[in-house]
Structure formats: C-alpha cells, structure tokens
Amino acid sequence: MSKKDMREMGMSSKAIHAGQHSDPITGAVAVPIYQSSTFAFRDADHGAALFKGAEKGYIYTRIGNPTIDALQESVATLENGAGGLATASGMAAISTVYMAFLNAGDHVVCGEALYGPSRILLETHLARFGVQSTFVDTADTDAVAAAMKPNTKIVYVETPANPTIKITDLRACAEIAHAGNARLVVDNTFMSPIFQRPLDLGADIVVHSMTKFINGHADVVAGMIVTKTIEDWKAIRPAFTTFGANMDPHQAYMVLRGIKTLNMRVHCGQENAMRLAKYLESHPKVSWVRYPGLESHPQYELGKRQMDGFGSLMSFELKGGHEAGKKLMDSVELAVLAVSLGGIETLIQHPASMTHAGMTPESREIAGITGGFVRLSVGCETYEDLEADFEQALAQL
Ligand code: LCS
Numbered sequence: 001m002s003k004k005d006m007r008e009m010g011m012s013s014k015a016i017h018a019g020q021h022s023d024p025i026t027g028a029v030a031v032p033i034y035q036s037s038t039f040a041f042r043d044a045d046h047g048a049a050l051f052k053g054a055e056k057g058y059i060y061t062r063i064g065n066p067t068i069d070a071l072q073e074s075v076a077t078l079e080n081g082a083g084g085l086a087t088a089s090g091m092a093a094i095s096t097v098y099m100a101f102l103n104a105g106d107h108v109v110c111g112e113a114l115y116g117p118s119r120i121l122l123e124t125h126l127a128r129f130g131v132q133s134t135f136v137d138t139a140d141t142d143a144v145a146a147a148m149k150p151n152t153k154i155v156y157v158e159t160p161a162n163p164t165i166k167i168t169d170l171r172a173c174a175e176i177a178h179a180g181n182a183r184l185v186v187d188n189t190f191m192s193p194i195f196q197r198p199l200d201l202g203a204d205i206v207v208h209s210m211t212k213f214i215n216g217h218a219d220v221v222a223g224m225i226v227t228k229t230i231e232d233w234k235a236i237r238p239a240f241t242t243f244g245a246n247m248d249p250h251q252a253y254m255v256l257r258g259i260k261t262l263n264m265r266v267h268c269g270q271e272n273a274m275r276l277a278k279y280l281e282s283h284p285k286v287s288w289v290r291y292p293g294l295e296s297h298p299q300y301e302l303g304k305r306q307m308d309g310f311g312s313l314m315s316f317e318l319k320g321g322h323e324a325g326k327k328l329m330d331s332v333e334l335a336v337l338a339v340s341l342g343g344i345e346t347l348i349q350h351p352a353s354m355t356h357a358g359m360t361p362e363s364r365e366i367a368g369i370t371g372g373f374v375r376l377s378v379g380c381e382t383y384e385d386l387e388a389d390f391e392q393a394l395a396q397l
Contacts, residue, residue, distance in 0.1 A: 006077055011194050012263040019073030020256060031070045033253040037061050063241050067249040071256050072224070075214065078193035078262075079206050081226035083233035085240050086252060090189065090209025092245040093223030094118055097185055097205055098154070100239035104130030106153045109182075111138040113166065113367030114158040115209075116358050118187065122156075135363075138168040139299065141176065148180045158187040159196075160303075162341075163315050163351045163375040164368055165290040167299040170306055174202025183232075189213070189342070194266045195309035199228045205236075212342030215258040216265050222251050265344060265380060269312030272346075272386060273378035279387055280316050285324070285394050287372070289316040312378040313341060315351075322371025324397045325350045331393035334385055341377035346386060348376050 006018050020031050039058040041047035049055035058064050072084035087093040098121070102108070110122055112135040122133040136143040138157045148155075155177040159168040170186060177184040185205045186198035192213040198206050208214060210222040225240075227233040240246070270293070277291035289296070292303040293310030303310065318324040328348075329337050335346040339355050349355060351369050359367070378386070 014078050015262045016260045018077035019070040031256050033249050034066045035249050062246045065249050068252040071252040075224045076226050079226040080197055081199050082230040085225040086247045087223035087245040088247050089221045090223040093207040093225045096240050096245040099243055100236040102131050106131055107149045107151045108133045108154045109147045110135050110156040111158050113161050113164045115162045116356050139166040141169055141172040145176045152180050152182045154183050154185055156185045160190050165315050167303045170198050170201040190313050191311050192266055194263050196307045204228050210255050215255045217258050218343040220251055220254045222247055222255050268380040269378050270309050272383050273312035275383055277314050285319055285397055287317045287319050315375050318372040320397050325372050327397050331396040334389040344380050346379040351375050
C-alpha cells in the first residue's frame with residue numbers, strides 16, 4: 001500500500017499498518033529488529049554514494065536504521081506530519097528541538113505548568129547558554145501574546161498540561177507564534193495522535209514521550225519529534241544526529257509492537273476515565289476533578305473543538321490536603337503508585353511530593369498544584385474493580 005493511501009485510512013488502520021510493511025527479504029509480518037550499529041557497504045563506491053546522499057541506504061544506526069525508520073513513518077503518518085525523528089526519551093525529543101532552533105540570545109515562551117523537567121530544561125539548562133524563557137499560563141492566549149518578544153523563536157505548549165489538565169487553544173497559539181515569526185511546538189503526549197493532531201491545528205512541530213500512550217505498556221522509555229514540513233525535519237536532523245538523541249532498534253521494535261493497539265487502548269482508558277471522573281466528582285472527600293470530558297472543566301468547549309477525545313488523564317483535589325494526598329497513595333490496591341502515565345495499567349501519583357517536587361513552592365502554587373492534588377492515569381482494567389478500589393481507599397481518609 002502506498003504512503004498516500006495509508007494517509008487516507010482510519011486511525012486504527014494507520015496504527016496497525018503505517019510504516020509496518022512486511023519485510024521485503026523474508027516476508028516477516030512484524031518489523032524485524034535490525035540490531036546492528038553499522039551496515040556493510042558493497043564496495044568503496046557504494047560507501048561513497050551513501051555518504052554523498054546519491055544513493056539511499058543505511059550507514060550507521062545513530063544516523064538511520066530500518067526498524068527506527070518504520071516507527072518514524074508510523075508516528076509521522078498518525079500525526080499527519082512530513083517526517084519523524086525517534087529519540088531515546090521524550091526529554092531527548094524536546095531538547096533536540098531546542099538545540100536545533102535556538103541560539104544564544106533567543107527567547108522561548110513556555111507553559112508555566114507542564115511536565116517538571118520540560119520547564120527545568122529551559123529555566124536551568126538552556127539559560128546557561130543564553131536562552132531566555134518566559135513562563136505563562138498558555139490557556140490564557142492573551143498572556144501568550146503579551147509574552148512574545150522580537151527574539152522569540154519558539155512557543156512551547158503542553159495540552160492538556162501535566163498535571164493541571166488545563167487546555168491551550170492551539171489554533172490561537174499558532175497564529176500568535178507565526179505572527180512573531182516563531183514556531184509552535186506542542187507536546188502531544190497526553191492525547192496521542194488518536195485524540196489530537198496539533199499539526200492539523202497550525203502547530204509546526206509535535207513532540208511525544210512515547211514512554212506513555214504510544215508504547216503503552218510501561219516497559220520502554222522513548223520519544224518522537226514530528227515536523228509539519230520536510231524543511232523543518234531536515235533542519236532538526238543535524239542536531240539530532242550530532243547530539244546523539246537517537247533510540248535503539250530494540251526500543252523501536254517495542255514501540256512498534258505497542259502502537260498497533262494504540263487506538264483500542266486509548267478508547268478503553270477514556271471510557272474508564274469518564275466513569276471514574278464522574279464517580280470522583282460526586283465523592284464527598286473530593287473538592288474538584290479536572291477531566292476534559294466533564295462539563296465542569298473550565299475549557300470543556302475548547303477541548304471538544306480541538307480534540308477527538310478526552311483521554312484518560314485527570315487530576316483531582318482531596319479536601320484533606322497533603323496528608324490525605326499521601327494517605328490515598330498508600331491506600332489504593334489496584335491502582336499502582338508510580339510516576340509515568342498512559343500505560344494499560346492505572347497509575348496514581350502525588351505531584352507535590354513526586355513529579356513536581358523539583359518546582360519551587362511558588363511555581364507550584366501558581367500552577368495550582370496543592371498538597372491534596374492527585375494525578376491519575378486511568379488504565380484498561382475492568383471499571384467496577386477500579387471504582388471499588390477508589391471506594392475503599394477514599395474510605396480510609
Ligand atoms: N512530556 C510529558 C507531557 C511527560 O509527561 C513526560 C514524562 C515527558 C515529556 C518526558 O518524557 P520521557 O523523557 O520521560 O520519556 N512524564 C512523566 C511523568 O509525568 N511522570 O514520570 C514521567
């Protein structure tokens with residue numbers, strides 16, 4: 001099937017088939033793991049032609065590998081992008097985009113509440129190289145516009161954001177970024193391409209922690225960059241290969257295996273999340289629940305407009321504060337107390353003492369991450385078992 005035909009298919013067909021062609025030599029249906037660091041040249045002329053780019057082929061796995069290529073094509077097709085670059089981790093994807101496009105003296109507008117290290121990367125590390133950043137609530141598009149400077153090169157947005165589940169208007173942010181000659185980079189980890197395709201909404205680059213939904217089985221750390229244009233893909237590649245952000249072929253094989261069931265998993269998780277969000281919202285020990293599928297979400301209408309689903313991530317606040325937050329962590333039995341998210345299993349964590357403990361207390365307060373704040377990634381277990389687990393755990397508070 002040609003690449004063009006695949007792009008016209010439904011999401012499940014894409015997830016199962018895009019990039020995952022039968023092996024031309026053996027007919028293997030599953031993409032083989034080309035676990036080789038280097039590739040032999042037929043002769044000196046062949047080697048020279050590959051280096052010159054006059055002939056297509058493989059040289060060295062940091063630069064290209066057939067198993068990794070299959071995954072790049074798979075995710076780029078799902079995201080409607082021109083090309084993908086698979087990285088060792090989600091953080092490697094984000095830092096590679098920055099390394100490719102930023103120079104000393106440039107400026108980034110970034111969401112104030114997002115995955116902790118994504119902020120620390122700018123605040124602590126890129127600042128050492130003369131890159132300035134302004135952190136704003138990107139759900140407030142006026143604040144994004146006000147933060148733009150003549151030297152702003154990137155607007156970086158996570159939507160829904162980790163862990164506040166705030167939603168950012170991607171079309172509006174794309175317009176603001178482009179009016180200032182900057183690129184809009186979107187972390188699409190929380191939605192996966194099944195529920196949100198930022199490139200279709202005007203973004204220039206999507207990054208993923210594929211550690212989460214795309215792989216989905218809590219057994220791989222991996223990332224991906226997808227560009228809207230082939231020019232941006234070519235512009236990122238030198239930083240990608242030189243800084244060494246590439247993944248390993250075995251990692252690529254694992255993610256290719258996981259991605260086949262992406263569509264089913266995210267729909268199953270969403271169904272459980274919707275029911276559990278309603279249950280938690282009506283529970284007397286819970287002050288509020290933030291889930292994009294609840295009409296009580298302040299940006300419910302925006303979410304419905306720009307997303308094809310609501311996902312399975314939510315946050316909620318316990319009335320009992322920090323102590324209740326920690327007690328709930330120790331009381332759940334089926335939900336697993338662990339960081340990360342987007343796996344087939346339900347994961348729960350306490351951001352104030354775990355993922356977002358590295359933020360200053362002031363930044364946490366601005367972001368609304370209180371002591372009683374809980375983040376929940378709902379998996380694909382039998383719903384009744386999940387509700388029963390929360391029933392018994394909340395009874396212990
Ligand atoms: N982007 C988002 C939205 C994330 O949630 C994470 C990791 C990353 C990027 C980084 O990806 P990694 O390098 O780990 O593949 N989020 C985590 C979390 O919330 N708990 O543990 C990891």
